[in-house]
Amino acid sequence: MLKDLNVKDEGTWIWRVDQLKLVEIPKPSHGTFCTGDSYVILHAFHTESGIKHRIYSWQGQESTADEKAASLLLAQKLNGEELGGTAELVREVQHSESEDFRQLFSAGLNFKAGGVPSGLRHAAQAAKEQDQAKLFIIKSPTRMSVQVVEVAPALQSMMSNASFVLDAPGRKTLYVWHGDAANLREKSKSLEVANTFRSNRGFMRLTVLDQADPSGEDASTFFHLLGEPDAAAAASRVQPSGQSPVSMAVAASDPAAASTEAAAASSIPRLFALDQGRAPTEIPGPPSRCSLKTEGQAGLVANGRVWVWTGAKAPAPTQEQGAQVAAAAGLPSDAPVSFVREHLEPGIFMTHFHDWNDSQYAAFQAYQASKALPDSFGAAASSPAKLHQQPQINAEEVAQGMWKDAQAARRAAPQGAGKINSSAGKDGKLTVWVVRGNNLVELPPSERGHFFDGDAYVVLYEYALLGG
Known part of the structure; x- marks a missing residue:
């Protein structure tokens, strides 16, 4: 499967599940997923x-049961046969994607209706889907999140605080419609989406419409395609705000998803003992590495995410275990699930264990011993094993202490120094720590930039000054 791929270097590869086989998706189409399909992504x-390596199984909300099962099995096969079982396996469900998955696609995620025929979806149904008018909503509630989602081509799908792209088969025109309250990111992304459609189909006319001006033939045609004969009346009936069609689609596919944010708000890590054939049992107290047995399995829940850990001498994990841990922790069934193996744990997994003393953090421990950074009560930070005996670090005070040290060093620099070297961005050193109890745990480079709203971090950037 990987004979033509150079997986010894950085990269991302995507395959769609088609008739229980994997069909590779070309690079220009990365980030576009059909809601009726399932995919396997290797990063x-x-x-x-x-x-x-990390392997994702992405499942569209309208994907059939056989496609979802095949995506998980094919991901396991890819890991076992091609990567020696060393990759981390992650299940992703449409509208509940993890942040690290979203970061793979700088242009955002684009969800399209339909999918390839499968054992449970007839080819005639797939062909009918291709002939229907398609309406896409572009929502960007934050600067780091831009989503393109296909919604039902009807006035009920529209809202004034978003932008839309309407694609009608057989017509040589693409319509971009901006609501009165759409922000600049949404307007810009909608034009980008329309231009992408146009570049893939040859010449097509692009028309931009605004809610404030429903007059003209183009506006009349736009609303007529949505089943509305009177454009002015339709524009006035567009809902001013309210629940996004993206959120409504999630709620429709899984009623439990309405409690996702509440469940994910808890930042307290929880560890569960796993025994195949039995329900997960929570291990009381903060997660401890001593609870992970090489012949057993465990489930970790933190920041709304599930990790299924498997010891080196334990049997292979099952996909049901992730769902069982999520249910035991009160998370929705589509919560992100990662599968990790003993000795191959990612750094962010380790940070949730107060007594983890892995070799990759030896440099940090040496730095910590030499600097003896104080916590908010003035005591020097000690070893992770003494977490329950020591007060917790105040990340803000640590950062302020680093800033004071840097200011003192700058004042002591020779006269004439102090201007920032314009090339410092190339040679500067970035270090990121996550606060774990009374300890600062350094994150590996691959996980810098991944921040959870339930945690506190310290970020240090060291750079050279001209003349010093």
């Missing part, structure tokens, strides 16, 4: 110890 990335 190779650099770490201090070399290239690591």
Whole structure:
């Protein structure tokens, strides 16, 4: 499967599940997923110890049961046969994607209706889907999140705080419609989406419409395609705000998803003992590495995410275990699930264990011993094993202490120094720590930029000054 791929270097490869086989998706189409399909995504990335791999199984909300099952089995096969079982396996469900998955696609995620025929979806149904008018909503509630989602081509799908792209088969025109309250990111992304459609189909006319001006033939045609004969009346009936069609689609596919944010808000890590054939049992107290047995399995829940850990001498995990741990922790069934193996744990997994003392953090421990950074009560930070005996670090005070040290060093620099070197961005050193109890745990380079809203971090950037 990987004979033509260079997985010894960084990169991302995507396959669609088609008739229980994998069909590779070309690079220009990365980030576009059909809601009726399932996919397997391989991501190779650099770490201090070399290239690591992560395999995602992405499942559309309208994907059939056989396609979802095949995506999981094919991901396991890819890991076992091609990567020696060293990759981390992650299940992703449409509208509940993890942040690290979203970051693979700088242009955002684009969800399209339909999918390839499968054992449970007839080819005639797939052909009918291709002939229907398609309406896409573009929502960007934050600067780091832009989503393109296909919704039902009807006035009920529209809202004034978003932009839309209407694609009608057989017509030589693409319509971009901006709501009165759409922000600049949404307007810009909608034009980008329309231009992508146009570049893939040859010449097509692009028309931009605004809610404030429903007059003209183009506006009349736009609303007529949505089943509305009167454009002015239709524009006035567009809902001003309210629940996004993206959120409504999630709620329709899984009623439990309405409690996702509440469940994910808890940042307290929880560890569960796993025994195949039995329900997960929570291990009381903060997660401890001593609870992970090489012949057993465990489930970790933190920041709304599930990790299924498997010891080196334990049987292979099952996909049901992730769902069982999520249910036991009160998370929705589509919560992100990662599968990790003993000795191949990612750094962010380790940070949730107060007594983890892995070799990749030896440099940090040496730095910590030499600097003896104080916590908010003035005590020097001690070893992770003494977490329950020591007060917790105040990340803001640590950052302020680093800033004071840097200011003192700058004042002591020779006269004439102090201007920032314009090339410092190339040679500067970035270090990121996550606060774990009374300890600062350094994150590996591959996980810098991944921040959870339930955690506190310290970020240090060291750079050279001209003349010093």
